[in-house]
Amino acid sequence: MPIRIDEKNLKKGVLGLVVALVEIITELLEKQAILRIENESLNDEEIERLGEALADLNEALETIKADNNIEDTVESVRCGLDEVVDDVVDKLMNPSRWAKEVEKHDRNRPCEIPLLDS
């Protein structure tokens, strides 16, 4: 079966994914900056330079999102990634979930009520 690709949707999807990933990296950089300020490893001039760079990056991302109308796509990618990460962390922290997953999988196996076919 041929795979149909809508070029507009593909562009939105890929751009949305890239912007979402850059946003996540930016947030990590912001957290690092806050930690460094709290550890007093940055002077006032460095804080100002770092802050301006992060603010400019944030502004650029907002402009890209608005110009390409991908706000919802980015939000959706980020929600999806959040769910995946939550799920992985939850499974790592609670091994009892593995047993439940297996049980759920077994239950969802399609089965017929035997007598009804007789």
Place this chain on the structure above:
Amino acid sequence: MTEIDHARYLYLIANTEEEQSLGDIGLGDRPVYTIVFQDIAAVVHASKSEPVPAKSEEQAEQWILNHNYVIDKATENFNTVLPFSFGCLARGDDEAIKRWLQKNYSLYKRELERLKNSAEYSIQIFYDPGVLEKQVLKTIPELEEIDQKMKAMPKGKAYIFKKKFELGLKQAVSDHLASMGREFDKLIKKNATQTIVEEKIPYVPEKYAGKKVMVAFSCLVAKDNAERLGQSLETINKREGFAVRFTGPWAPFNFVDLGNIENDT
């Protein structure tokens, strides 16, 4: 019923010894009736063996409503029922259904007894992030201090401190919600026999737009406890920044445990 009605559409299993008609209330106004084995019965309508797809979305919606109406009506008549999901069709005539009930009798009877005088309720707790942020901000002077200082900072520094403020506030709201969650959980579990946390909420009424979902449960509640549970939820609903949606009673769709039928038969 016609010669071609070689299947039975299944609505539920109920506690009754009586063969009876529930009227023309089934999907497409089909006559609904009970097929009894000893003191339990399947509530069905006679159907063709092959599933007939709905002609339109409206018809599909109407059939789903019909399906739930039969379950509600049967719950009124027979008290506890074991409901089937929409669209369960069993091949065979009344005798085949009777043999099936006979084969699984102990399993169905056990579940009917376990769920006797209980019903399923749905609870959704929402919160208003804006209200909670204001409440939390008042209790953390450090955050208020950052908020004040930011106004006098140069652009770059103010940006980083704004992020620090936002992260601090988000964490504080999250801690507040976790603590409220533990309190609400105790209130709900006190009056519920079983609870299941719903991971996804398919429908949120317009009334709650702008609010965020804190938690959603399906609860199995004994009829004697339903009013007390309602009162507990009312106390949560009255708290500033929170709202509760409490619906039911429903047939216990989420709490019927038939294990693996193949192993039990």
